[in-house]
Amino acid sequence: MTLINRPPVAATAPILAQGTQTPPPRRGFLRENPSIPWFLGLLTIFTLIVSVLSEGLGIGALSTSMVKILGMTLCLCLIAIAMDVVWGYCGILSLGHFAFFGLGGYAIGMWLMYARTEIVIRESLTGAVLPPTEAELSEAVAAQIFGVVGSSELPLIWSFAHSLPAQLALVVLVPGLLALVFGWLAFRSRVTGVYLSILTQAMTLALALYLFQNDTGLRGNNGLSGLQNIPGLFDIPQAVLAVWFLWASALALGLGYLLFAWIVSGKFGSVIRAIRDNEARVRFLGYNVEGYKLFVFTLTAIISAIAGALYYPQAGIINPAELAPIASIYLAVWVAIGGRGRLYGAVIGAATVSLLSSWLTGGGAPNIEIGAFRLMWADWWLVFLGLGFVAVTLFFPKGIGGLFDKIVRKAP
Amino acid sequence: MTLLEVRDVSVSFDGFRAINNLSLSIGEPELRAVIGPNGAGKTTFMDIVTGKTRPDSGQVLWGERQIDLLRLSESQIARAGIGRKFQKPTVFEDQSVRANLSMAVRNKRGPFAVLIWRATAQDHQRITELAHEIGLTERLDDRAGDLSHGQKQWLEIGMLLAQDPRLLLVDEPAAGMTPSEREHTTDLLKRAAQTRAVMVIEHDMEFIRRLDCRVTVLHEGSVLAEGSLDHVTKNQQVIDVYLGR
Numbered sequence: 001m002t003l004i005n006r007p008p009v010a011a012t013a014p015i016l017a018q019g020t021q022t023p024p025p026r027r028g029f030l031r032e033n034p035s036i037p038w039f040l041g042l043l044t045i046f047t048l049i050v051s052v053l054s055e056g057l058g059i060g061a062l063s064t065s066m067v068k069i070l071g072m073t074l075c076l077c078l079i080a081i082a083m084d085v086v087w088g089y090c091g092i093l094s095l096g097h098f099a100f101f102g103l104g105g106y107a108i109g110m111w112l113m114y115a116r117t118e119i120v121i122r123e124s125l126t127g128a129v130l131p132p133t134e135a136e137l138s139e140a141v142a143a144q145i146f147g148v149v150g151s152s153e154l155p156l157i158w159s160f161a162h163s164l165p166a167q168l169a170l171v172v173l174v175p176g177l178l179a180l181v182f183g184w185l186a187f188r189s190r191v192t193g194v195y196l197s198i199l200t201q202a203m204t205l206a207l208a209l210y211l212f213q214n215d216t217g218l219r220g221n222n223g224l225s226g227l228q229n230i231p232g233l234f235d236i237p238q239a240v241l242a243v244w245f246l247w248a249s250a251l252a253l254g255l256g257y258l259l260f261a262w263i264v265s266g267k268f269g270s271v272i273r274a275i276r277d278n279e280a281r282v283r284f285l286g287y288n289v290e291g292y293k294l295f296v297f298t299l300t301a302i303i304s305a306i307a308g309a310l311y312y313p314q315a316g317i318i319n320p321a322e323l324a325p326i327a328s329i330y331l332a333v334w335v336a337i338g339g340r341g342r343l344y345g346a347v348i349g350a351a352t353v354s355l356l357s358s359w360l361t362g363g364g365a366p367n368i369e370i371g372a373f374r375l376m377w378a379d380w381w382l383v384f385l386g387l388g389f390v391a392v393t394l395f396f397p398k399g400i401g402g403l404f405d406k407i408v409r410k411a412p
Numbered sequence: 413m414t415l416l417e418v419r420d421v422s423v424s425f426d427g428f429r430a431i432n433n434l435s436l437s438i439g440e441p442e443l444r445a446v447i448g449p450n451g452a453g454k455t456t457f458m459d460i461v462t463g464k465t466r467p468d469s470g471q472v473l474w475g476e477r478q479i480d481l482l483r484l485s486e487s488q489i490a491r492a493g494i495g496r497k498f499q500k501p502t503v504f505e506d507q508s509v510r511a512n513l514s515m516a517v518r519n520k521r522g523p524f525a526v527l528i529w530r531a532t533a534q535d536h537q538r539i540t541e542l543a544h545e546i547g548l549t550e551r552l553d554d555r556a557g558d559l560s561h562g563q564k565q566w567l568e569i570g571m572l573l574a575q576d577p578r579l580l581l582v583d584e585p586a587a588g589m590t591p592s593e594r595e596h597t598t599d600l601l602k603r604a605a606q607t608r609a610v611m612v613i614e615h616d617m618e619f620i621r622r623l624d625c626r627v628t629v630l631h632e633g634s635v636l637a638e639g640s641l642d643h644v645t646k647n648q649q650v651i652d653v654y655l656g657r
Contacts, residue, residue, distance in 0.1 A: 273504070295523040
């Protein structure tokens with residue numbers, strides 16, 4: 001529709017002070033977001049220190065498994081900031097973002113497994129009288145991968161598993177498309193609040209149950225394994241690979257932080273926070289709320305999938321249990337504890353809780369004897385996490401990140 | 413010229429007829445006051461025009477091309493040029509006055525356009541002018557939540573003007589304002605009505621008298637009387653249902 005342009009009302013008003021009005025000084029993106037240089041600086045220092053202490057490239061003070069845990073933690077921080085943008089900024093409490101994380105892991109895992117198996121079989125057949133045909137090779141790979149679920153045929157969804165570029169594209173496309181379709185259906189029906197959370201839980205549960213089946217082509221509850229062996233890089237020791245993956249994870253986290261900080265700092269950030277606070281009002285301002293939600297939901301799903309694609313080669317194995325509904329709930333707990341509505345809060349929450357969790361449940365912490373009672377951390381950790389969550393919600397609604405406000409305000 | 417035409421619109425909630433064969437139209441430019449006792453359907457009428465409520469029957473036609481507003485979503489209706497001010501001030505308290513105005517200023521509204529949007533000198537100029545108009549120049553970078561009730565009202569009026577709508581629907585603009593602020597509001601609305609259509613819902617008779625415009629009286633979801641304030645206040649039916657109480 002064409003609208004007639006007429007002078008705005010204010011222009012007809014007698015504005016006496018017009019000559020003295022100055023536009024606000026334009027400040028740079030980094031000046032407006034002081035957390036960015038801080039965050040990127042600390043991330044770089046952290047990565048350098050871990051590299052220097054690593055077994056693979058440095059003095060060996062940190063074991064390779066520790067380096068992997070730290071690299072994986074960076075990936076968890078990346079999905080946590082994605083969760084913060086979708087929940088803390090846009091107000092969509094998605095309890096299904098770990099599904100996208102898992103799908104990213106499966107997509108890269110298929111290539112890792114296929115390509116590795118293919119190389120191994122090719123090597124074992126080098127001594128044969130006749131060189132194997134491509135069809136024979138493919139059959140042998142299939143038998144090797146799917147023997148565990150009693151099949152020897154390559155399922156259709158493995159059609160591109162031989163190609164790294166194709167599987168990398170699928171890392172983004174499959175979760176992106178799922179989020180787009182799911183989000184479109186949910187948002188256009190104006191499903192909001194707790195009902196949307198329940199729907200996202202249903203989505204991730206359905207996906208996990210589907211993947212648990214043996215005949216879905218992803219090896220059922222066995223999942224994909226041996227992902228730490230990178231095809232073509234067999235000669236490089238795991239200790240070195242672990243550091244490389246740490247770097248890749250740090251780079252992804254840094255770029256993800258920059259991307260999200262840029263998105264939430266401008267007018268787009270204003271609009272999505274407005275949607276979080278009063279979406280009906282945003283509609284009356286002429287914004288298509290559903291379009292914005294869909295954009296944020298899909299983009300964060302894609303970033304979650306990228307985080308997953310970097311996480312699982314470090315973890316070495318992915319199975320459908322990773323997509324269980326509880327994983328996505330933990331994600332929300334991390335963000336709430338760290339402080340939602342601020343990106344570094346999500347990072348603090350994810351890093352603190354996941355590292356504490358692996359330390360306490362991995363037997364790292366000594367059990368405590370209290371009289372006749374023996375406190376086993378592995379059993380009691382979740383209880384403490386739950387109590388911690390309740391305490392944060394009641395007493396520190398801004399989370400750990402909220403403490404920074406107090407520090408910054410006290411500074412002159 | 414008729415800008416908005418509402419024809420035979422009815423809507424009921426759980427058997428209660430909130431709007432009953434309501435027909436009403438407003439031209440451009442025009443200033444119109446809508447009065448009526450509680451439950452007369454004033455707010456429901458605004459809900460229908462802005463797309464929040466779908467009527468059971470009737471038509472709502474808009475503009476030169478007689479577009480059927482009932483087919484459009486809330487955001488499309490807002491983009492077509494209908495702005496609304498709510499009775500209770502609803503500004504985004506968590507954000508600065510500037511951010512609130514910036515969101516309302518007429519610009520492209522799509523997610524991708526907004527993502528790459530950066531304020532131009534023109535946008536700054538517009539925001540400064542609006543802030544001056546609503547008396548919030550000094551508070552531009554303060555949180556909207558820290559404003560007083562009256563200032564929030566002003567901010568919302570500013571956001572409405574920023575949208576540069578062809579039709580302004582204003583629900584009780586003077587609620588919670590001081591007498592001098594009321595005067596300023598009347599001026600503002602009258603000035604806006606020189607170039608566009610403005611429809612004001614109000615209870616305060618003094619305020620309406622100062623607007624000095626055509627008045628529509630709603631009762632039980634339809635139009636009871638229409639004309640100058642003096643004309644409708646002399647109408648016996650109006651006195652019975654509304655003024656007599």
